[in-house]
């Protein structure tokens with residue numbers, strides 16, 4: 001059942017292939033950390049008032065099982081390793097049965113995501129047929145939205161902010177730092193305060209004390225350092 005509000009797609013790469021840029025810092029635990037990031041992202045998205053339904057797009061059975069356990073829906077990854085194709089095919093599956101859906105794509109690496117920030121970004125996105133939120137550095141993209149009747153046309157990858165703007169998506173300038181703070185490298189994780197991370201990410205960090213990240217006051221998301 002699709003609840004009123006934005007239908008959120010969270011693409012999650014197969015864990016054994018995920019977060020390769022973190023491997024130098026985490027070694028074999030990268031899969032467990034990627035799972036923690038993903039589930040914390042899904043949990044926070046589900047708590048945003050403007051979100052109706054969260055769909056995890058994945059081929060990974062463990063991710064799928066955990067997502068269902070959290071009350072999220074799961075869509076198959078039909079992208080064959082291509083993120084943009086995975087997102088587009090998942091969107092087609094949803095809009096094929098309900099053309100009235102507003103869709104929002106969130107990467108699964110936002111462990112500090114605050115529902116209030118996501119609500120702020122989604123409220124701004126509602127004013128545009130298609131919109132996107134650049135990542136903290138400004139060159140990439142985290143949130144990508146398409147109102148009902150508009151196609152997402154995802155262009156994730158290097159330089160995706162410019163690519164999405166070139167495709168006619170409106171760049172959102174709202175102050176929603178936790179929606180922009182995707183974690184690709186260890187420096188990104190260190191820029192988050194321990195208290196602002198989701199529970200699963202905190203538990204992973206607590207299990208790896210040698211790698212404890214910055215200890216800003218709970219809830220503060222420091223401006224991510226340059227990557």
Ligand SMILES: Nc1nc2c(ncn2[C@@H]2O[C@H](COP(=O)(O)OP(=O)(O)OP(=O)(O)O)[C@@H](O)[C@H]2O)c(=O)[nH]1
Pocket residue numbers: 011012013014017018019020021022057058059077079080081082083086106107108109184
């Ligand atoms: N379902 C699905 N999700 C993907 C795919 N590629 C990337 N993602 C997700 O898209 C978001 C951004 O992915 P990347 O940052 O490019 O990949 P990553 O695994 O997070 O990190 P790296 O391996 O270091 O590039 C993350 O949430 C990934 O899980 C894909 O082919 N299929």
Ligand SMILES: C=C(OP(=O)(O)O)C(=O)O
Pocket residue numbers: 107135139140141142155156157158160161182184
């Ligand atoms: C996928 C993207 O970036 P990253 O791989 O750094 O998460 C993006 O910004 O479009």
